[in-house]
Amino acid sequence: MRNSGNDSPEILAGLTEKVGKEDRPLPVPRSRMARNERIRNGMQALLALPYYLLVCPISQPGRTARFLQHIFEYQRSEKIYSRNRHLIPTVEPEQLFPGLFHQNISVLDLGSRPSGTTFRETYILVSLLKLRGARAIFEFGTSEGRTTLQFAINSPKDAEIFTLDLPADNFSTCFGRACPDEASFRRLPVGGLFEQYAECRKIRQFLADSATLNTEPFRDKMDLIFIDGDHSFNYLKSDSQNAFSMLSPRGVILWHDYGGRWPDVARFLRDLSSQKKLFHLAGTTLVVHDPAL
Numbered sequence: 001m002r003n004s005g006n007d008s009p010e011i012l013a014g015l016t017e018k019v020g021k022e023d024r025p026l027p028v029p030r031s032r033m034a035r036n037e038r039i040r041n042g043m044q045a046l047l048a049l050p051y052y053l054l055v056c057p058i059s060q061p062g063r064t065a066r067f068l069q070h071i072f073e074y075q076r077s078e079k080i081y082s083r084n085r086h087l088i089p090t091v092e093p094e095q096l097f098p099g100l101f102h103q104n105i106s107v108l109d110l111g112s113r114p115s116g117t118t119f120r121e122t123y124i125l126v127s128l129l130k131l132r133g134a135r136a137i138f139e140f141g142t143s144e145g146r147t148t149l150q151f152a153i154n155s156p157k158d159a160e161i162f163t164l165d166l167p168a169d170n171f172s173t174c175f176g177r178a179c180p181d182e183a184s185f186r187r188l189p190v191g192g193l194f195e196q197y198a199e200c201r202k203i204r205q206f207l208a209d210s211a212t213l214n215t216e217p218f219r220d221k222m223d224l225i226f227i228d229g230d231h232s233f234n235y236l237k238s239d240s241q242n243a244f245s246m247l248s249p250r251g252v253i254l255w256h257d258y259g260g261r262w263p264d265v266a267r268f269l270r271d272l273s274s275q276k277k278l279f280h281l282a283g284t285t286l287v288v289h290d291p292a293l
Contacts, residue, residue, distance in 0.1 A: 087273045088258075088287060090280040093124050096293060103130040105154050110146050110193065117147055117228075117256060121284045125226065126154040128252065134223035138246060139163040140210055140239045141229035141256075144186055145193040145203075151226075152199035159202050162218070165190045165229070167207040174211035175234035178264060182230075211238045218246040228256040236268040250292070258287045 048067070056064040094100045105126050107119070117125065129137065129151060135158060137151050142165035151161050166173065168183055168190060186192075190207065194200045206213075210229055225243045229235055236255075243253050257265050258280060269278060269287050280287050 087270055088278045088280050090282050093281045093284075096279055096281075096288070096290070097128060097131055100124070100127050100131055103127045105130055107150060108153065110149070116143070118284070121256070121286055122147065122150050124281060124284060124286065125254065126150050128254075129154055129224055132223060132250065132252065134251075135159045136218075136222050136248065137161045137224045137226070138218060138222045138243070139226045139228070140243070141165060141227070142191050142205065143182075143228075144188045145191040145195075147226065147228070148191065148203060149194040149197060149199065151224075152194065152197070152202045155202065161203045162206065162222075163191065163203060164206045164208065164210055164213065166209060170207075170209070173209050173230075175230075175238070176232060177230045177235070178232040178262060179230065210242070211235065213242055215242045215245050220246070221248055222246040223248050223251045225251065225253045226256070227253065231257060231262040231265050233264040233268050236264060240268070240272065247291070252288060252290045254289075255287045257285050260285050 052064050052067040056067070103126075105123070107122055107126060125147065128134075133156070135156055137155065137159065139148055139151070139161065142148055142163040145163070148161060148163045152159075155161065171180075191203075191205050194203060211234075222243075225246060227236070227239050227243060229239055240253075240255075247253060255265065255269060258269055259266060272278065276289050277293060278287050278289055279293070
């Protein structure tokens with residue numbers, strides 16, 4: 001999908017994200033959607049209760065366990081967000097980055113995956129890349145390579161995108177992982193999505209434990225860093241420490257999955273907010289740090 005470069009936040013809010021065969025509205029800022037979203041989620045959970053509590057325990061007990069776990073995680077994430085909203089202010093993306101939604105970008109429709117970036121989040125990431133003219137990009141957490149490819153397509157010809165993830169057969173890590181079976185949710189190998197595109201020549205893929213990463217070759221050089229690796233507290237802390245050492249004077253860092261089903265992301269960013277100025281981008285699960293702000 002191509003963007004003409006004239007999209008405002010109001011136009012963005014009306015776009016739709018393709019998910020399988022159905023379209024769904026893009027997220028809007030939490031301040032405007034919170035009430036309706038909570039009512040809708042509550043009604044859906046209430047209507048689903050008889051099925052998951054009366055039918056599934058007999059035929060599919062695992063589904064009941066996952067349903068109850070999701071309810072618990074949702075309640076916990078709501079409490080965390082409520083506690084953190086004054087520590088990490090929510091702002092409109094273009095309020096922080098004037099002109100953000102006036103970039104000429106290309107966003108491919110690559111389908112979706114439950115833990116991946118939404119269309120709006122991808123739009124913001126590549127727009128920020130364009131706005132800053134980022135030529136050195138580092139990504140913690142490659143997965144299938146969806147976001148990596150979007151970076152490659154929208155970056156200058158001489159750009160380098162470094163992306164890091166664990167090898168598929170790596171079962172021993174420096175820290176405990178929040179989702180040790182993450183590989184089972186992938187339909188492709190790590191980075192398998194971008195291999196078929198010409199833009200992959202910009203991409204430098206590393207398969208290693210991010211906690212043992214030697215950051216010296218990247219020190220003070222990265223213009224944009226995207227942290228979307230393992231969501232355990234220790235890995236978030238390690239990846240973030242590495243990111244700060246790698247950040248160029250004009251660089252920005254973004255974290256994914258804040259306010260979602262990963263409580264350690266919110267807990268870590270809450271702690272970090274006492275040391276660094278952080279902003280939550282409205283309508284997304286992205287948090288950004290820009291030393292210039």
